[in-house]
Every structure is written in structure tokens, then in C-alpha cells.
Amino acid sequence: NAGVTQTPKFQVLKTGQSMTxxxxxxxxxxxxxxxxxxxxxxxxxxxxxxxxGITDQGEVPNGYNVSRSTTEDFPLxxxxxxxxxxxxxxxxxxxxxxxxYTFGSGTRLTVV
Amino acid sequence: xxxxxxxxxxxxxxxxxxxAFNCTYSNSASQSFFWYRQDCRKEPKLLMSVYxxxxxxxxxxxxxxxxxxxxxxxxxDSKLSDxxxxxxxxxxxxxxxIIFGSGTRLSIRx
Numbered sequence: 001n002a003g004v005t006q007t008p009k010f011q012v013l014k015t016g017q018s019m020t021x022x023x024x025x026x027x028x029x030x031x032x033x034x035x036x037x038x039x040x041x042x043x044x045x046x047x048x049x050x051x052x053g054i055t056d057q058g059e060v061p062n063g064y065n066v067s068r069s070t071t072e073d074f075p076l077x078x079x080x081x082x083x084x085x086x087x088x089x090x091x092x093x094x095x096x097x098x099x100x101y102t103f104g105s106g107t108r109l110t111v112v
Numbered sequence: 113x114x115x116x117x118x119x120x121x122x123x124x125x126x127x128x129x130x131x132a133f134n135c136t137y138s139n140s141a142s143q144s145f146f147w148y149r150q151d152c153r154k155e156p157k158l159l160m161s162v163y164x165x166x167x168x169x170x171x172x173x174x175x176x177x178x179x180x181x182x183x184x185x186x187x188x189d190s191k192l193s194d195x196x197x198x199x200x201x202x203x204x205x206x207x208x209x210i211i212f213g214s215g216t217r218l219s220i221r222x
Binding site for chain 1: 148157158203210215
């Protein structure tokens, strides 16, 4: 049972480049979310989804897009990378809001 | 104001001590509450859910006070391995929007 799988684990981007962070879960969870974590800021919600075809904005959605075409996958797209997007990105999934989230191991992104 | 607020600490306590953290949330409609533990450079891991009646898991006790909109975590007989950052979580403006506090750092000294 792989749980929540994030790829890549590390990435360096140049300002203005775009890329997609991948997230996949094999637990048949309906709820999936993307968070970013910066020093002293805790985890901030970027986008979340309650099922295939349904997404919504979190606390800090600007500069990011998501889609949820299948239950398993929830990719996060950076449209035009900026140094302010340097962070650790976590994807998480849950059966429902009454259950805690299971997190992936994170993607460490540096934008230069 | 953040929807979920925690004292960042650090709390530095001796092994065997009892330590308590509080966390306040601003959305009175929040229905789900959790405590997570995060070790340095690792992903957060679920420690325990928090129920209205309070709940206990070994040395850990969680409480919810809806009237005052805070949740608490009590750790008894603390171990060196309890050193970590503890994150509290409340359901946000919709049940599916889960908001994390910034975390409280705990350091247990021998």
C-alpha cells in the first residue's frame, strides 16, 4: 500500500518556468489537498478537492492551478514560477472531513 | 487573523514532565479537529482526532471547548521521542477545507 505518492521529491526551477507537481493516492480517498510549508508559517492550504471533477481554492491559491480528473490523482500546476513559490509542497488525502489526512513525503521546490 | 492560531513555542521541558498546548480557531462552524505531529524535514502525521467529549490515547489527551473555540493537547510523562512540532487542525469554512495552525515546537531534555 503506497499511500500518497508525490513526485518529484526535489526540483529547481528558473523564474517564469512552469511545472506540474504530481500527487497520487491508492486509498480511494475522495478528499485531497495541496499545502505549502514555509519556515514559521506552518501549512497553508493552496487548493483542495472533495472528489473527481470538483476543486476549490484554499488560503493561498494565486499562481497555482489544479485539476481532479480521477479519484487517484491531484496534480498541482505552477503557471509561471516565482521565487516566492520556493517552499515545501505537501499533498494529502482523506476518506472524508471526519478523518485525518494522510500526507505525502513532500516536494522541495526552489525557484531561482 | 489566521483561522487557527497556536503559540509557536518553543516549549523546552524535562523528560517526565507534563506539557499542554492550546490552539484557538475562529470559525464557529468548524466540525472536525485534529492534532498532528511533524518531525524535522518530514511530513505531518496524524496524532489524534479531537472529540467534543475529549479523548485519550495513552499519554496523550485531547480536549475541545466549543464555547471558547479552542482545542488542547496534554502530554503526560513526556519522552525524548516526543520532541517535535505539534500542529492543530480545524475544519474551515467548509467541512472539506482543513486549516492548520502554524505549529508549536516541543523539545524534551534529558
